[in-house]
Amino acid sequence: MSPTYTLAEGCPYPQNTTSVQLRNGSGGGLVLLQDTQLIETLAHFARERIPERVVHAKAAGAYGEFECTDDCTDITSASFLNTIGKKTKVLLRISTVGPERGSADTTRDVHGWAMKLYTDEGNLDWVFNNTPVFFVRDPIKFPSLNRSHKRHPQTNKPDSNMFWDFHVGSPEGIHELFHLFSDRGTPASLRHMNAYSGHTYKFTKEDNSFSYIKVHIKTQIGVKNLTRQEAVKLAGEDPDYLVDDLFQAIKKGNYPVWNVFVQVMSPEQAETYKWNIFDMTKVWPHSDFPLRQIGRLTMNRNPQNYFTDIEQAAFSPSNMVPGWAPSADPMLQARMFSYPDAARYRLGVNYQQLPTNRASVPVYCPFERDGLMNFSDNYGADPNYVGSTLHPTTFKTAKQGQTMSTLTEHEKWAGEVSSFTTEFGPQDFEQAAGLWAVLGRDPGHQDRFIGNIADHLSSVTHLRLRARVYGKWRFLFASYICACVDTGLINYSLELFSHVDKDLGARIEKATEALIA
Ligand code: NDP
Numbered sequence: 001m002s003p004t005y006t007l008a009e010g011c012p013y014p015q016n017t018t019s020v021q022l023r024n025g026s027g028g029g030l031v032l033l034q035d036t037q038l039i040e041t042l043a044h045f046a047r048e049r050i051p052e053r054v055v056h057a058k059a060a061g062a063y064g065e066f067e068c069t070d071d072c073t074d075i076t077s078a079s080f081l082n083t084i085g086k087k088t089k090v091l092l093r094i095s096t097v098g099p100e101r102g103s104a105d106t107t108r109d110v111h112g113w114a115m116k117l118y119t120d121e122g123n124l125d126w127v128f129n130n131t132p133v134f135f136v137r138d139p140i141k142f143p144s145l146n147r148s149h150k151r152h153p154q155t156n157k158p159d160s161n162m163f164w165d166f167h168v169g170s171p172e173g174i175h176e177l178f179h180l181f182s183d184r185g186t187p188a189s190l191r192h193m194n195a196y197s198g199h200t201y202k203f204t205k206e207d208n209s210f211s212y213i214k215v216h217i218k219t220q221i222g223v224k225n226l227t228r229q230e231a232v233k234l235a236g237e238d239p240d241y242l243v244d245d246l247f248q249a250i251k252k253g254n255y256p257v258w259n260v261f262v263q264v265m266s267p268e269q270a271e272t273y274k275w276n277i278f279d280m281t282k283v284w285p286h287s288d289f290p291l292r293q294i295g296r297l298t299m300n301r302n303p304q305n306y307f308t309d310i311e312q313a314a315f316s317p318s319n320m321v322p323g324w325a326p327s328a329d330p331m332l333q334a335r336m337f338s339y340p341d342a343a344r345y346r347l348g349v350n351y352q353q354l355p356t357n358r359a360s361v362p363v364y365c366p367f368e369r370d371g372l373m374n375f376s377d378n379y380g381a382d383p384n385y386v387g388s389t390l391h392p393t394t395f396k397t398a399k400q401g402q403t404m405s406t407l408t409e410h411e412k413w414a415g416e417v418s419s420f421t422t423e424f425g426p427q428d429f430e431q432a433a434g435l436w437a438v439l440g441r442d443p444g445h446q447d448r449f450i451g452n453i454a455d456h457l458s459s460v461t462h463l464r465l466r467a468r469v470y471g472k473w474r475f476l477f478a479s480y481i482c483a484c485v486d487t488g489l490i491n492y493s494l495e496l497f498s499h500v501d502k503d504l505g506a507r508i509e510k511a512t513e514a515l516i517a
Pocket residue numbers: 132175179182183184194216218223283284285286287431432433434435438439
């Protein structure tokens with residue numbers, strides 16, 4: 001049966017194309033203030049936009065399921081992983097990071113992988129990327145990093161000077177730059193992309209034991225990428241290419257599938273491991289910690305309404321279930337604050353009540369009451385204050401939930417409270433060199449990588465900045481001496497690519513300067 005138009009208050013709305021006017025002969029005339037529906041329609045239109053995400057604005061989304069494929073009970077007590085074959089509903093949102101909501105999605109960028117698992121113990125969010133590492137390891141740098149990838153405060157254009165100036169000053173991100181400028185910076189489709197937790201997390205068990213883990217999500221159809229030229233062409237011709245590809249594939253029943261793995265490390269191994277496992281710029285080499293499958297992910301349903309299903313979705317790495325816990329990674333710790341904070345700003349304090357964010361299990365959280373746009377029953381007359389475990393409130397008794405084992409004795413090993421500024425060293429270039437070698441296994445990939453960098457770097461207008469990116473010593477000599485005097489150390493922020501491979505800086509220089517000449 002066709003619906004009947006009403007006003008938003010439910011009252012009959014007989015004529016939705018007319019407004020109440022003072023007639024002037026046969027034409028229209030002055031609009032009357034009493035036409036409140038016209039005012040309502042215009043006023044609502046002016047308020048349709050909610051704040052755009054400051055990062056990860058452009059996205060595709062879909063629903064699907066996570067299936068536990070392997071016995072994981074030796075490493076976690078998480079309920080969604082406690083039985084082989086158990087399925088959990090998920091919502092996935094894949095985004096670019098820097099550009100705006102209306103931007104072209106084939107733009108070279110890291111891609112965000114935000115996923116909500118509506119488990120039978122509440123929501124678990126995986127807020128991952130399609131790269132296993134990140135540009136910075138200190139959360140204080142996060143806003144600066146993102147601004148340097150966005151628009152210049154004066155010209156309002158993306159700006160290569162800003163981009164490279166940030167990165168030569170933060171060389172811990174060199175490993176991530178290799179991922180970004182490799183072919184994987186422009187995926188051929190979202191279905192052909194892997195994703196990684198980046199952060200170290202913990203799997204915990206009820207006996208309070210735990211393991212450190214990193215998550216790997218690998219596409220079943222293999223990684224496939226666009227060349228720079230293909231990506232640029234598509235950005236002009238079909239700026240929603242990746243969004244549409246995912247939608248059409250699911251619509252046709254060609255459901256994308258990913259296998260989900262973890263690398264598992266014991267606390268004892270962590271204490272002596274070569275790499276700091278709380279440093280988000282480093283991977284755990286596969287040869288040290290092989291992948292172990294835990295599940296399979298199938299995306300099989302398109303959103304019914306983009307705004308309510310995807311735009312209003314709010315993800316946070318702080319949404320965790322028993323059996324899953326944070327590590328001491330400072331970036332993770334900061335994101336656990338920052339993501340819910342962004343959701344409160346963007347969607348309001350009751351964003352967890354929105355249908356797309358609502359847990360699939362009963363929620364009883366009467367200590368969070370009232371607030372803008374509260375459309376729940378607000379817990380009726382239940383106490384809005386807490387009692388203690390020993391002395392519960394008199395008027396309503398609710399059971400205590402399961403203890404979340406997040407902190408353990410092992411954290412004492414992680415260190416004492418102190419102020420900290422990141423330092424750089426040769427170890428920051430080692431894994432980038434490893435990836436450079438990986439690219440060398442794929443014919444032509446190293447040349448394409450150099451071409452991708454040169455294309456971006458050639459719009460840097462400052463010769464000295466370009467020289468710092470290459471790591472070209474004669475331009476750097478004076479700064480180098482100053483840095484040595486200042487710090488007593490070689491300043492790695494003076495050189496980028498020649499630190500990874502001695503010929504690489506020169507090869508990038510040659511390709512870049514040829515484009516400028
Ligand atoms: P291996 O030599 O065991 O394997 C290399 C890995 O590199 C592959 O498994 C693949 O990861 C990944 N890879 C292949 N081509 C590309 C590319 N164009 N861009 C990015 N990644 C690619 O690797 P190691 O574990 O010893 O690490 C070597 C380097 O590989 C690292 O420095 C890191 O940059 C990169 N890498 C490592 C990962 C890890 O967690 N150990 C994960 C991803 C990349 P996949 O199968 O996940 O696609």
